Amino acid sequence: MAATVIDGKEFAARVRGQAAEHVAALKANHGITPGLAVVLVGEDPASQVYVRSKGKMTVEVGMNSVEHKLDVNTSQEDLLAMIDQLNTDPAIHGILVQLPLPGHLNEDLVINSIDPAKDVDGFHISNVGLLGTGQKSMVPCTPLGCLMMLRDHHGSLSGMDAVVIGRSNIVGKPMAQLLLGDSCTVTIAHSRTKDLPDVVRRADIVVAAVGRPEMVLGDWIKPGATVIDVGINRLDAPEKGAGKTRLVGDADYASCAEVAGAITPVPGGVGPMTIACLLANTVTACCRANGLAEPEGLTA
Numbered sequence: 001m002a003a004t005v006i007d008g009k010e011f012a013a014r015v016r017g018q019a020a021e022h023v024a025a026l027k028a029n030h031g032i033t034p035g036l037a038v039v040l041v042g043e044d045p046a047s048q049v050y051v052r053s054k055g056k057m058t059v060e061v062g063m064n065s066v067e068h069k070l071d072v073n074t075s076q077e078d079l080l081a082m083i084d085q086l087n088t089d090p091a092i093h094g095i096l097v098q099l100p101l102p103g104h105l106n107e108d109l110v111i112n113s114i115d116p117a118k119d120v121d122g123f124h125i126s127n128v129g130l131l132g133t134g135q136k137s138m139v140p141c142t143p144l145g146c147l148m149m150l151r152d153h154h155g156s157l158s159g160m161d162a163v164v165i166g167r168s169n170i171v172g173k174p175m176a177q178l179l180l181g182d183s184c185t186v187t188i189a190h191s192r193t194k195d196l197p198d199v200v201r202r203a204d205i206v207v208a209a210v211g212r213p214e215m216v217l218g219d220w221i222k223p224g225a226t227v228i229d230v231g232i233n234r235l236d237a238p239e240k241g242a243g244k245t246r247l248v249g250d251a252d253y254a255s256c257a258e259v260a261g262a263i264t265p266v267p268g269g270v271g272p273m274t275i276a277c278l279l280a281n282t283v284t285a286c287c288r289a290n291g292l293a294e295p296e297g298l299t300a
């Protein structure tokens with residue numbers, strides 16, 4: 001039987017709608033407008049597209065969007081000074097430094113200079129520690145989006161076997177922590193994992209965050225399992241015309257969809273949820289900063 005398609009585009013629109021409702025209530029009841037500052041250093045074309053789209057959606061849900069575009073040669077000192085200024089600006093509730101940064105800048109140092117309460121990407125070492133110890137934190141957007149989709153599809157995840165393929169700090173590790181927090185039995189697989197297909201075959205939930213096009217095959221999937229495909233890989237698509245490309249995930253969609261119970265497509269699965277969760281995190285950060293109740297359903 002063909003898998004249920006988990007429609008991330010539709011789900012993300014729902015999350016943005018919820019965020020917009022909370023923003024409207026914050027304005028009407030408390031005279032507060034959440035503000036998100038995005039800092040972009042350099043002119044990486046992909047980063048520019050992301051930043052534009054983040055800014056557009058921030059405004060669409062009624063929040064203030066501030067973009068700081070800095071020269072590629074910006075010094076570490078100047079970047080840290082800018083972050084310091086945003087840290088103390090009461091109109092700014094979320095700060096995102098677009099990664100990757102140019103090579104002369106120390107990414108860890110920069111991220112850890114953000115006020116953890118405004119760290120809407122959830123990459124600050126304090127937030128990593130809070131998440132790892134099951135305390136209230138800012139949760140990285142992509143894994144948060146995956147968790148929301150899984151909870152929405154399954155209800156409780158308690159007792160399920162989950163395999164996360166990939167151990168990066170931005171996706172794999174926080175994803176595993178979140179699944180553990182929801183009482184899954186979690187295995188983290190990576191490039192040194194022995195017999196990966198066999199490991200994946202045990203899972204009720206498979207999260208693929210590898211960066212290898214169509215690597216996870218249908219015969220790795222336990223019948224009825226849920227496949228969350230985080231991968232975004234661009235392949236040449238000469239059939240669409242010269243120089244054209246197409247996006248594929250880390251799972252081979254056609255073969256996995258034949259066996260899985262549910263699957264996220266690429267594009268239109270996890271991708272749209274990432275920005276929606278950034279907006280959700282900004283609303284959460286704003287509520288926390290003002291001592292207000294956190295929006296339900298928008299946090300882990």
Ligand code: NDP
Nearest residue numbers: 142166167168171190191209210211230231232270271274
């Ligand atoms: P990284 O490159 O940081 O991590 C990839 C992970 O995959 C590593 O842990 C690596 O293992 C593991 N891996 C590599 N090859 C294999 C293999 N053959 N078998 C098993 N594991 C393997 O990637 P990210 O976590 O940043 O991103 C993963 C994917 O998700 C990418 O396609 C990226 O574009 C996408 N992405 C999508 C987002 C979205 O919004 N939808 C957001 C962020 C990322 P090891 O540690 O041993 O090297």
